[in-house]
Amino acid sequence: MFQFKWLWHNLKGDRVRYILALCLSVVGCSLTIINPYIGQRIVDLFIASDDAAQRLTTERGLLVGLGLAMIGFSLLRTGLAYFTTMLFERASQNLLFRVRIYLYNKIQGQDMRYYDRNRTGDLMTKMTGDLEMVRHSLSWIIKTIIESLTVFTAAVVYFFFIDAELTLWLLILSPPIGIVAFIFARRVRPMYVDLRERLSQLNTTTQENIAGNRVVKAFAREDYEIKKFTEKSMNYSVANKAAAMVWLDYFPYLEIFSQGFAVILMLAGGLFVMEGRITFGEFAAFSALIWGLSNPMRSIGIVINDIQRFFASLAKIIEVYYANPDIVNEHKTEVKRRYQGRIQFENVSFKYDGATVLENISFKIEPGETIAIMGATGSGKTTLINLIPRFYDVTNGRVLVDGTDVRKLGLDELRCNIGVATQDVLLFSDTIDGNIAYGDPDMPEEDVMKFAKLAAAHDFIRKMPEDYNTIVGERGVGLSGGQKQRIALARALAVQPPILILDDTTSAVDMETEEHIQKSLRELDFPCTKIIIAQRVSTTAEADRILILDNGRVIEEGTHAELLAKRGYYYDVFMLQNEGIGREAMTHGQK
Template structure:
């Protein structure tokens, strides 16, 4: 019942069209009894009746009329079937379009935690194969159910009208068919749920392999990836065949019972004709319409097969459809204001899947200040900066921007005031100009070039075949790591944000380029608070303050000179990078 309510809810805008289609299906299928009735009249009046010869000469116009009527009703049914199919297709395609847009928007509106726990391949399967199964249900399965049921009921009513006893003999086969269909449905449903999961795994493997093709080739792991795909493909194929074989297990019974209608008709109907209980015309009507009983019974297996697929697909779609993010972007219409850029962390702690990542962190960044964050891998640096634009929410404490808890700020406004260059650089399959101007598609070309120069990207861009109009490959394929970092940096600066967050964005550039970038960041012509994650002392040395994270805690806080004097982690990194001296540097150094 829930599935039908969901379908009805999403048919908004096409409900009238779909109801008309259902009504036309009923009308068109009800007309199937007309031709057998006309055939019965022809046989009894002009072929097998006692006055057949007389009627052929005296009532020829009636014969012609009945024949024309059969042709006319056949054309009418064909026209109705064509028009009805068009209505089903139009309404189902419109519903598919709306649901796909809704799901895409729903996925876009999810928070980072959702993406952390859902595979890309699985989401792609939901947006494609699962949605198409829903469309197939609306356009074919429900249509087939309505038409099969209508034909069955119309045939039974007409048969009862002709002869009750023969009809009851025919209906004796219905209960066994329904029992077989029920057993089939009970057995096959969990198999289609498993089949859907294996398809998702197959798509995930494919997506990951294509996205990581450089890594695969770098390690010459093509044979391994081919084998991994082969294994998943074999698993999916086995599950598919197993589900198909279940249908084959029950098909002989359904087909035999369906064919049994004809056998019963020949035996019971023949005896009734011999006893003159029914006429030859009535027997011919039974013969012409017995498919109205057998075909729906044959369709039961196919319908159940597809319905189980539909349930498996719809359950996956519903997972996305009714998913609610913990961090909601309401896209509320507010007057966008420019922040001053003051950032405060007040006793902030953060847990991820019950693992504590940050512990009781407090510090303040004044507007225009540059704060550098250093620490060992896994110390919580990236998690810390992800709390500012609310990619995640704190577990305890508060993060404030301009004195307001970020949880009380409109997300579009908050994130519109923050420029982010992430550690994992993602460039879109677009021009370089389009990637830099991503935050402001109407940005003048001279501004694009201005920020490219600030990011030390202008020189290599102008040397490319089409300059700023060069199309970069998916995820920036075709560019070096340093080039991608510089384009990402230009993209972050291009929106001229009051808060600029740079997550290790100069790790892949040479020292000369890094110095140019650092100088550009110091000389920005707009007020900007900068938070920079870096591992090079050359990047952090001129920051107003440097925070050192260790195991989720701030263990050092101060300027370059102050931290060197403390002879702690920062001092060790400085010595390693500048003098090549390890942890045992001198008797006065840290041990």
């Protein structure tokens, strides 16, 4: 019942339309008994009666009237069917639109852990195939059930009105049909749950392969990926066929029982006619309306199939619909203020799925300071900066911005004050101008160019086919890694944030470009606290302070000169990078 309550809740705004459609369906299907009744009158009066020839002469007007009535009721039922179908479609399409928007907003509001736990392909399946199945069920399956029950009930009532004993003989087949349908439903439901999961896996594989097509081609793994996709597709196909074959296991029984109605009518009805218990016209009415009993029974398997698909899809949609993020915007503010940019970590620890990533980290950054963070891969650098905009929340300790725990700040206000350029650059399928001005779509073109120049991106943008109006391909296709990094940096700078976080954003640029970017960052015309994750000493050397992380702990802290004097990790990295430069210079000199 919960699923139907959910549907009723989301039909808000279309409930009257949907109820009207249901009522008109009942009315329209109830009218199915009219034409058999008229046919019964025609047969009894103008065909089977002893004075049929005389009636054709004396009561021709009645015959014409009955014929026109049959045509009129047929047109009325057709018109009602068309109108109710339109109402069902309108209501279901509106529900689909509302729920899709709601789910998209819900997904947008989820925290990073949600995306870590849910596959992209699975979310795409929920937003497309599962939602369409719910819409189909609302507009067609429920409609089919209501209409079948109405026709069946109307036929039974009419048959009882003609002859109760013959009707009971016909209904003797209903219990076995119900038993077969019940067994079929219990067997097929878990199969559709499994089928839906296999479809999700197939979509995930497709999405990953398409998104990673460059890697696939770089390693010449097309055959491997085709084989993997074929395997997932085969798994889905096998599950789909298995579910279909279950229906075929029960179909013969349902079909035999459905055809049995006609056999019983022929035997028992024919006997009753010969005995004079019912008239030939009444037998004709039974024959004309017997489909009202057989068709619902015949289609019950198909309806159950779709109902099981509906429940499997709806369960997945409800998972997203009622999913609540751990990190929520509890302190919304009408007026967003600009922060000073003071950041403090107080005994911060962070665990992810039970594994310790950061442990007891404490440091303070004053407004306007530039802090560089360095450490081996997996030391916790990116996790550390992700705690500032609350992509994740600390396990222990506090992260403070301007003296306030970030968990007590408005989430939208906090993130509006932070500019982020990540190592994994994502550019949208939009113009270069649109990507740079992503944080402020109304930004003047002059400002877009200004921040592109600061990020050393202006020169290569000018060489693009349509300048700043050049459309960037999906995820930045057509741009080099360094070009994408510079556009991402311009995008982060364009919001003029009081806090700027750069996660290894110059790793793919040359030394000359990096020097230009470093100079731009030093000479920003707005106050900005900068946190830079980098592996190059040339990037970290001019920072006010450098933090060295190892296994989630700060093992060194100080200026460039102070850390060199300590002769620890930073000193080793400095010597390694400078020795490499020295060897390269000697090699070129020998050549």
